[in-house]
Amino acid sequence: MTEPHPDGRILVEQRGQLLLIGIDRVPKRNGFSEKMVVELAQAFDRLEQDPAARCGVLHALGPHFTAGLQLDQLASWFEAGRHLALPGKIDPYNLRPPLRTKPVVAAVQGICFTAGIELMLGADVVVAAADCRFGQIEVKRGIMANHGATIRMVERAGWGNAMRYLLTGDEFDAETALRLGFVQEVVETGRQLDRAIELAERVAAQAPLAVQATIQNARKAIEHGPAAAVADLSPVQLRLMKSEDAAEGVASFREKREARFTGR
Missing domain, CATH: 3.90.226.10 (2-enoyl-CoA Hydratase; Chain A, domain 1)
Incomplete structure (x- = not known):
């Protein structure tokens, strides 16, 4: 050994x-x-x-x-x-x-x-x-x-x-x-x-893009203040809503099953 x-x-x-x-x-x-x-x-x-x-x-x-x-x-x-x-x-x-x-x-x-x-x-x-x-x-x-x-x-x-x-x-x-x-x-x-x-x-098990966006927004609030984080909320959410994972999140809710996120 x-x-x-x-x-x-x-x-x-x-x-x-x-x-x-x-x-x-x-x-x-x-x-x-x-x-x-x-x-x-x-x-x-x-x-x-x-x-x-x-x-x-x-x-x-x-x-x-x-x-x-x-x-x-x-x-x-x-x-x-x-x-x-x-x-x-x-x-x-x-x-x-x-x-x-x-x-x-x-x-x-x-x-x-x-x-x-x-x-x-x-x-x-x-x-x-x-x-x-x-x-x-x-x-x-x-x-x-x-x-x-x-x-x-x-x-x-x-x-x-x-x-x-x-x-x-x-x-x-x-x-x-x-x-x-x-x-x-x-x-x-x-x-x-x-x-x-x-x-x-x-x-x-959660959507990777959403997890990363959550971390980044919280970090921005600490480092640059709440107003900077607020300014990002809508544009980031719009980007996330266009992802495949957001569509999967809706589908899993509708079908009453666990979501299968891919990070896309």
């Missing part, structure tokens, strides 16, 4: 219409090496480019999601002002273009620190195991969270709730994460991946 690479790997598995993206460096609590950062960006880019993949599932092997970044390997990236994505590839943190158009459901468990929280917040839906321990602890290392937490924690939880943890580096549990809107469901430990796959399959 081949020995696991000491710098870990990102495991990619096609499962029907889902692309499972697994963080695999279990002996190091899934701490991200430079190799894994590169492979993660490649995996997210594969999700975007693969026409057979309708939804991604981000998860981790072993008892922990990730302890964060291996700073000694990635210090040169930060010193050079580099973002943890590859030029021209989809950003796993969903901050800088090119942004993904396909949805991602994340499953987290155990330790979920620093970049792990930021990856989770970059997903669309998050399922957390009951044993999760979250920590945005950059201030304890003399740096700041710089891959989305300062934006998305405020967006989800409000200023005071976000600063309570961003400025102290204190840990918080799964129920707190649920209360603050950082995760959408908390399940029994060990059930998080199964539940994330269930939700991802429900998303993948």
Whole structure:
């Protein structure tokens, strides 16, 4: 049997219409090496480019999601002002273009620190195991969270709730994460991946063009304000209504059956 690479790997598995993206460096609590950062960006880019993949599932092997970044390997990236994505590839943190158009459901468990929280917040839906321990602890290392937490924690939880943890580096549990809107469901430990796959399959069963349009309109409202999103509603809806999937949606309703969407 081949020995696991000491710098870990990102495991990619096609499962029907889902692309499972697994963080695999279990002996190091899934701490991200430079190799894994590169492979993660490649995996997210594969999700975007693969026409057979309708939804991604981000998860981790072993008892922990990730302890964060291996700073000694990635210090040169930060010193050079580099973002943890590859030029021209989809950003796993969903901050800088090119942004993904396909949805991602994340499953987290155990330790979920620093970049792990930021990856989770970059997903669309998050399922957390009951044993999760979250920590945005950059201030304890003399740096700041710089891959989305300062934006998305405020967006989800409000200023005071976000600063309570961003400025102290204190840990918080799964129920707190649920209360603050950082995760959408908390399940029994060990059930998080199964539940994330269930939700991802429900998303993948919907009309892909409609799913993508929904994400893009919601994102536009956040980034450019409600008026910009409102301006897109009618023209985008008219375009969707001309699709084969919209016709299938009407037909399935009339015939009282499940729709079979093709993405056209």
